[in-house]
Amino acid sequence: MSLKKVKNFVNDPKALLFTELTNLMVISYFLIKKITNISLTDGLNKIFHEGATSFVIAFLLIVILISTIIVAIRIVADKFFAVEIAIGSTAGSNELSKLANKEISSHIKNIRTENKIEFLKHHHFDINIPFIVKELSSHIRDTINSKKVKSRDIFISVYKTTGFEFQNDVRELSYLTHYDPHRDVVVSRTIDLKADKYKNYECVKLFKEGKNLVAKSNCDDYHKTGKRNKKIMHYIAFGLYRDDYLMGVVNIEFLNNKLFNDDDDLEEFVYKNLIGYKHLVEYQFLKRQFFSALEGYYGE
Amino acid sequence: MANNDISKNDKDQNKKRYEQVEKLKAELAKEVKNEFKNVREKKK
Numbered sequence: 001m002s003l004k005k006v007k008n009f010v011n012d013p014k015a016l017l018f019t020e021l022t023n024l025m026v027i028s029y030f031l032i033k034k035i036t037n038i039s040l041t042d043g044l045n046k047i048f049h050e051g052a053t054s055f056v057i058a059f060l061l062i063v064i065l066i067s068t069i070i071v072a073i074r075i076v077a078d079k080f081f082a083v084e085i086a087i088g089s090t091a092g093s094n095e096l097s098k099l100a101n102k103e104i105s106s107h108i109k110n111i112r113t114e115n116k117i118e119f120l121k122h123h124h125f126d127i128n129i130p131f132i133v134k135e136l137s138s139h140i141r142d143t144i145n146s147k148k149v150k151s152r153d154i155f156i157s158v159y160k161t162t163g164f165e166f167q168n169d170v171r172e173l174s175y176l177t178h179y180d181p182h183r184d185v186v187v188s189r190t191i192d193l194k195a196d197k198y199k200n201y202e203c204v205k206l207f208k209e210g211k212n213l214v215a216k217s218n219c220d221d222y223h224k225t226g227k228r229n230k231k232i233m234h235y236i237a238f239g240l241y242r243d244d245y246l247m248g249v250v251n252i253e254f255l256n257n258k259l260f261n262d263d264d265d266l267e268e269f270v271y272k273n274l275i276g277y278k279h280l281v282e283y284q285f286l287k288r289q290f291f292s293a294l295e296g297y298y299g300e
Numbered sequence: 301m302a303n304n305d306i307s308k309n310d311k312d313q314n315k316k317r318y319e320q321v322e323k324l325k326a327e328l329a330k331e332v333k334n335e336f337k338n339v340r341e342k343k344k
Contacts, residue, residue, distance in 0.1 A: 095328040102328075130317045131324065175306050181315040187306045 003077075010074040019074075022067035096135060096280060099128065119291035120165075126176075128284050129158055133179045133250075136277040140252070143273045144259060151180055153255045157187055159203065160248040164285065165292040170246050173203060202237050203249040212239040217266040231255040234266055238278040240285050247285040250278065 009015060032038060040060075044053040103123065110122055137154050159173035173191040191198050198204045202214045214237040222232050234254040240247045252274075260266040306314075 094332050095325055098328045098332050099324070102331075127317060127320055127324065130314075131321045134318065134321055134325075175310065177314055177317065179318070181311070181318045184311070188304050189306045189310065190304060 006073065007077040010070050010077060015070055019067045019070050022064060023071075026064060093135070093276075096132060099131065100283075103128075117295055119294055120288070123287060123291055125284055125288050129281060130177045130179070132277060132280045132284070133158060133177060136252075136274070136281075137179050139273070139277065143269075146257075146259075148257050149259070152183065153257060155180070155183070155185070155253040155255060157251045158248060158281065159191065159251075160285070161193075161246055162190070164245075164247040165288050167245065167289065167293075170207070173249060176248070202235060203239075203251060206237050206239050206249065207246050210244065212241060213237070213267075213270065215263055215266045215270055217260045217263045233258050234260055236266070236270060236274070238274075238281070240278070240282045242286055242289060247282075247289065250281055 029040065033040075041053060041057065044056055048056065106122055107119060110118065133156050137151065137156055140154050141149055141151065155178070157178040158176040160176050161170045162168065162172050162174045164170075170193065172193055175187060175189045178185065178187055191201060191203065193204055193207050202216070206212075206214050214235070216235040219232045219235050222235070232253050232255060236252040236254075238250040238252075240249065260269065
């Protein structure tokens with residue numbers, strides 16, 4: 001048995017339970033004995049004959065001895081071996097960073113082999129955004145780390161401002177993707193940022209107020225409208241900007257479970273855990289706009 | 301007034317994109333793993 005296996009064994013939850021219960025029983029016994037003068041041997045002698053009592057006492061002593069050995073190994077192991085650390089899964093971010101590097105390599109290759117600059121053609125914006133969104137959804141569930149929160153409890157949708165690639169006037173948002181794709185939900189195709197009809201939409205308010213984040217921990221006011229809205233417990237919207245120019249919006253809805261007590265709680269969660277993903281989505285939008293400008297520049 | 305909800309076609313297209321994402325993710329995961337494997341082999 002390797003040292004690592006020994007360390008894992010003595011720190012196993014079942015081993016911890018065993019040693020702690022044994023310690024508790026031994027301490028309790030001596031405490032009761034001191035106060036009441038009750039002896040275990042006398043008690044056992046009343047129940048069993050003498051031979052059986054010796055056997056029970058021997059068994060209990062072995063149990064105490066095993067527990068003591070486990071505790072001793074645990075103390076030594078914790079003192080001399082590396083500190084146990086919880087390693088979070090970074091698989092998603094590994095693949096996202098690999099994707100970004102691979103795409104740049106492919107752009108460099110295309111510049112060298114093709115006569116015409118076609119950056120937009122080789123930038124897989126329509127796939128990259130869903131890729132990041134999917135990873136974002138898994139990341140949220142991993143971070144919250146509650147068995148209660150299932151994939152269906154997180155709903156993400158992404159909108160772009162129509163014609164953002166060409167830096168057109170910001171007038172409306174148009175649907176790009178939503179996750180989970182297998183859920184049959186009602187999602188608007190376009191949202192007119194200047195129409196009265198949508199003035200209460202958080203993404204419209206975000207645009208009008210020039211905010212880059214909306215974090216609502218209490219969504220009771222949504223519950224009056226629409227079937228899906230009844231399930232929304234918390235809501236987050238990220239504005240994707242290039243300077244003051246709104247390129248798109250990421251909406252995140254937390255459904256069914258109340259996970260945050262107030263807006264401060266939710267904002268802390270966002271700043272600690274989600275901002276990186278917002279930047280990854282924003283990067284794709286910026287890249288799209290940059291390539292469009294570059295093609296215009298060199299395409300003449 | 302025209303219906304502004306995304307259509308069945310939009311939803312199907314969205315599903316297809318996530319299927320492509322799955323394939324791409326598996327491919328990239330393999331590449332990342334191979335990169336790491338190469339480093340380990342060089343060490344030996």
